[in-house]
Amino acid sequence: MAEAESRSLEYTPTWVVAFICFIIVLLSLLAERGLHHLGKCLKRRQQDALFEALQKLKEELMLLGFISLMLTVSQAAIRHICVPEALVSNMFPCKKPLKEHHAPQSSHTVIINARRLLSTGESSNNCAAKGKVPLVSVEALHQLHIFIFVLAVFHVIFCASTMVLGGARIKQWKHWENWFKKHPSQKGSARRDHSHGHAHAHPNAHAIHELFNANHEFFEMHAGGFWRRSVVISWLRSFFKQFYGSVTKSEYIALRQAFIMRHCRTNPSFDFHNYMLRTLEIDFKKVVSISWYLWLFVVVFLLLNVGGWNTYFWLSFLPLILLLMVGAKLEYIISSLALDVSEKRSRAEEAVITPSDELFWFHRPGIVLQLIHFILFQNSFEIAFFFWILFTYGIHSCIMEKLGFLIPRLVMGVLVQVLCSYSTLPLYALVTQMGSKFKKGIFDNLVQSTLEGWLEDSRNRGESTSEAHRIEMQPTTPESFNVQVMESENP
Numbered sequence: 001m002a003e004a005e006s007r008s009l010e011y012t013p014t015w016v017v018a019f020i021c022f023i024i025v026l027l028s029l030l031a032e033r034g035l036h037h038l039g040k041c042l043k044r045r046q047q048d049a050l051f052e053a054l055q056k057l058k059e060e061l062m063l064l065g066f067i068s069l070m071l072t073v074s075q076a077a078i079r080h081i082c083v084p085e086a087l088v089s090n091m092f093p094c095k096k097p098l099k100e101h102h103a104p105q106s107s108h109t110v111i112i113n114a115r116r117l118l119s120t121g122e123s124s125n126n127c128a129a130k131g132k133v134p135l136v137s138v139e140a141l142h143q144l145h146i147f148i149f150v151l152a153v154f155h156v157i158f159c160a161s162t163m164v165l166g167g168a169r170i171k172q173w174k175h176w177e178n179w180f181k182k183h184p185s186q187k188g189s190a191r192r193d194h195s196h197g198h199a200h201a202h203p204n205a206h207a208i209h210e211l212f213n214a215n216h217e218f219f220e221m222h223a224g225g226f227w228r229r230s231v232v233i234s235w236l237r238s239f240f241k242q243f244y245g246s247v248t249k250s251e252y253i254a255l256r257q258a259f260i261m262r263h264c265r266t267n268p269s270f271d272f273h274n275y276m277l278r279t280l281e282i283d284f285k286k287v288v289s290i291s292w293y294l295w296l297f298v299v300v301f302l303l304l305n306v307g308g309w310n311t312y313f314w315l316s317f318l319p320l321i322l323l324l325m326v327g328a329k330l331e332y333i334i335s336s337l338a339l340d341v342s343e344k345r346s347r348a349e350e351a352v353i354t355p356s357d358e359l360f361w362f363h364r365p366g367i368v369l370q371l372i373h374f375i376l377f378q379n380s381f382e383i384a385f386f387f388w389i390l391f392t393y394g395i396h397s398c399i400m401e402k403l404g405f406l407i408p409r410l411v412m413g414v415l416v417q418v419l420c421s422y423s424t425l426p427l428y429a430l431v432t433q434m435g436s437k438f439k440k441g442i443f444d445n446l447v448q449s450t451l452e453g454w455l456e457d458s459r460n461r462g463e464s465t466s467e468a469h470r471i472e473m474q475p476t477t478p479e480s481f482n483v484q485v486m487e488s489e490n491p
Helices: 014-044 048-078 107-129 138-171 174-182 186-196 205-223 231-244 249-263 272-287 292-304 311-315 317-346 366-393 403-434 445-461 465-472 479-488
Strands: none
Touching: 014 048, 048 138, 048 272, 138 272, 138 366, 138 403, 174 249, 174 272, 205 249, 205 317, 231 317, 231 403, 249 272, 249 317, 249 403, 272 366, 272 403, 292 311, 292 366, 311 317, 311 366, 311 403, 317 366, 317 403, 366 403
16 A cells, blocks of 8 residues: 555556546636636626726735645755754644553544655655654645645635625615615705705605604714713624614715715715725725735744644634624714714704714724724634644544534634624725725726826826826815716616
């Protein structure tokens, strides 16, 4: 059996080599053509943001291929690196037994041990002659290679499923947006008629009354009564609200009107719902990528994965804690907007919701997306590591830890995925529009392409560079583009 396992390519039947090569090439071509046709489909449907996300995914696959190539090419050199035994005699993922026990081994363990002996035999002999031991075995490199691939696959699957489920949740708000399309000027009418006290005489009296009730419900929910104005009570309420009703109709209406009054004052019928979906698609391109600091996190985790430290168990709390913090913060921002309007009323000022970057951590709304990115990656890392250990070493592996640690980890992983998809991500899509600046998705694909091309041409010619930068970063929507956005937009 050992001779069959160690048989080189020189003594392998040609039909075996050709068959395996054919299968590998066929699967690779099918994957490549599948991604190519998916890209053409997204282009045909004018889903430019998702197409860019697909391109980002291809870059990640290319990076994985390069990592795989580096591990494969360098494994022959790595296995001949010899180090003193003292350097590799501690910090093991599993505690070494004090005494050798000759208990019966399972077939899975026998196969692993046989591969380890075959892969390390030559390098062990070379290092033993020098009085040293190999730095790492070929088997360990192979397992690390598989783990990196599994991690990337799980990250893409988790991000895609979160975006799909979160987008489906946001699409449930579409009927609220359709109500505004039927009554595009109800806000101004409501102000005039309520101020004169004869809203019942207006032809859109029912719509005006419904809008008034929604605004009244929003302020009563977040700023009504002394206790609701308390900072502690507001934070506690924001923390628990993310579990049962992250966004209500009154909150959507109030925040939509705040965005319109700040950025699209001349276009009250602007499709805010479609704008949120476009920005979510643009953000998906950032979330699906694996940034350098995420890879650094993997390296640190592998370093701290020492037997007896229960690193997996304690680390599984991190995404849940961060997710709850992000959800509570987003809910608290909604309450802060209502409390700000309430204070303006008490000072006899204009009672309008004022979006501002100051509501967010470090005055940067983008930090929320970075935290969600890290949460999704860390959660996918936990689940990917579990399945990798399960299929590589088995359920009874010492790395798998005790059942009392394993079950809470899996439960928290599922909870994070569900809560992020149905609560936190929709909250993010709505509340982060309350920053001082609008996002790139405010322009439809045609207008975006025109503006980007114009800016690029201006930079290349070196003409009006400062003016182009000013328009690119301008915090309010140019009124000349308001009508174009709506005319070119697909409802």
